[in-house]
Amino acid sequence: MSAALPPPLAVELRLRQPGLDIQAQFRVPPGHVCALVGRPGSGTTAVMQCAAGLIPAQSGRVTVGNQVLYDTPTGVNLKPQDRRFAWVDGRGQLFPHMTVQGNLSYGHRHAQSRGLQGPEMATVVEWLGLGPALALWPNQLDVATRQKVALGRALLSCPQALMLHDPLAEAPAHEQPALLDLLTEQHLRFKIPTVLSTPRMDEVIRLADDVVILHEGRVASAGPLSRILSDVSLSTFLEGVHAGAVLEGVVRQHDIQWLLTDVNVAGQRVTVPAVLHNEGRRVRLKVRARDINIHREPLQDSSVSNQLRARITQVMLAGDHGSYGAVAVDLLHTLDTAARPHSGGDQLWALMTRRSIQQMALEPGQDCYVSFKSMAVTVAPR
Incomplete structure (x- = not known):
């Protein structure tokens, strides 16, 4: 009998940043990747942080399936650790006082302490090819390996949603194709609703199922990737002559x-x-x-x-x-x-x-x- 799919993520938020009033809404089914794209300063990072509970919202609602994580009318506002959103950015931030084994075990123990049944650590280690690095410390890792460990730790924590914030920002160009392969595989393997933000459209094309375009804090357009990125009328917000x-x-x-x-x-x-x-x-x-x-x-x-x-x-x-x-x-x-x-x-x-x-x-x-x-x-x- 196959495992049940994770529930979908739904976000509807209004928040304020210096000089910017942001309103955004989107839904991410299990196993899908929703890319938030826009010019610098459009509000994509703030929306992701707000959905994860890292910065406050003015109003809105965030749910995972039937579970309400944030809701203004009812006053629900779960802490970030209770929302269980895993955050992976380009720096691949790891605990410096723990080995690779320790970082991965931290995510696994975090899930077990909540009674959650996530992927087996051996399965994740083998998939990411981290076996030879288990005894190493973070300062001994190259960028690509550090990113793999950060992704593995995030998945082992059994998150309700995965937030990928410019995940290849510091990866050398020759390492990026292999990392993109892993990021593509992860949402097919683990079916976790994933939100992506990156300034590079080739990564959006490779990873995303749906796209939400933010312009000056508002949703300019949203829908399936092939439709949104094939509309040159939106090129002002995206790639210009490369549209x-x-x-x-x-x-x-x-x-x-x-x-x-x-x-x-x-x-x-x-x-x-x-x-x-x-x-x-x-x-x-x-x-x-x-x-x-x-x-x-x-x-x-x-x-x-x-x-x-x-x-x-x-x-x-x-x-x-x-x-x-x-x-x-x-x-x-x-x-x-x-x-x-x-x-x-x-x-x-x-x-x-x-x-x-x-x-x-x-x-x-x-x-x-x-x-x-x-x-x-x-x-x-x-």
């Missing part, structure tokens, strides 16, 4: 001769530079809006590898005298005879000059083709 689409796909096959990989997206083939992922592996593709072209008919004798069938859903112009605009399209599922958009809502945005948009008379409802080079795509495993 584009995030597409969900599955690795279909590898072309060893040409070092390319085919990915199935909405029933259509997208070719990308070769990736080291098995066939059938879920991946996310990022394509910048500035790298997308729109055509009435398929291109002939072109070096562009990817030409996908789509339908225009929205045309945005930057005013009557602006030089550019944005065109949104939904990919059409090739297996659907009615050519309806794929149920996953696979959407692309193309940044184009206003002249091109008007000369092509692009309007919502028109069928078209979108094209982009294989080298314009970045791939992240799921």
Whole structure:
């Protein structure tokens, strides 16, 4: 019989910071990661701290399943240790007077003292590869190992929610892929509702299921990652010229001769530079809006590898005298005879000059083709 899933986390808070009145609300199901993103000073860190009970709120409600952790009308306001939110940041803070074994045991004992049944320490040690480091002290650890110990201690404490605050801030670039693999695996293995805050969008794309965008303390947009990060109208709050689409796909096959990989997206083939992922592996593709072209008919004798069938859903112009605009399209599922958009809502945005948009008379409802080079795509495993 499988273990019961942890309960979902629900947060609705209002709090004040110097010069900023913050209001935020979001829900995180078990096994999901919700990313709070925004420009510096938008309030993401404060919201996480407030939900964990580390700083006070003006009003609101925080629950885990049926358990109320904070509620203004009823006066419930549990202490941070009673909310049982584990906090892991980029510094990988450990108890300096304890070995790796001692730090991990602390989390395990903390859970046992409350009668909680969390993961076995041997299982976590083996998963994180910490066996050779158990007798070492924190000042003897490299950054990556310190982060693994901090994550292991957090999971062994059997938390109700995991707060990841810029977890790779101090990790060297060559260590980050392996740490990202572990962070991706943890929410699949342990199913703990996880809240993520990081300034690097590649980490959001890799880890998050849902995204909440905060702008000057208010929720500017919220929803599934592929929809939110594929909306260039939100680029002011995110990546600017790097804004584009995030597409969900599955690795279909590898072309060893040409070092390319085919990915199935909405029933259509997208070719990308070769990736080291098995066939059938879920991946996310990022394509910048500035790298997308729109055509009435398929291109002939072109070096562009990817030409996908789509339908225009929205045309945005930057005013009557602006030089550019944005065109949104939904990919059409090739297996659907009615050519309806794929149920996953696979959407692309193309940044184009206003002249091109008007000369092509692009309007919502028109069928078209979108094209982009294989080298314009970045791939992240799921």
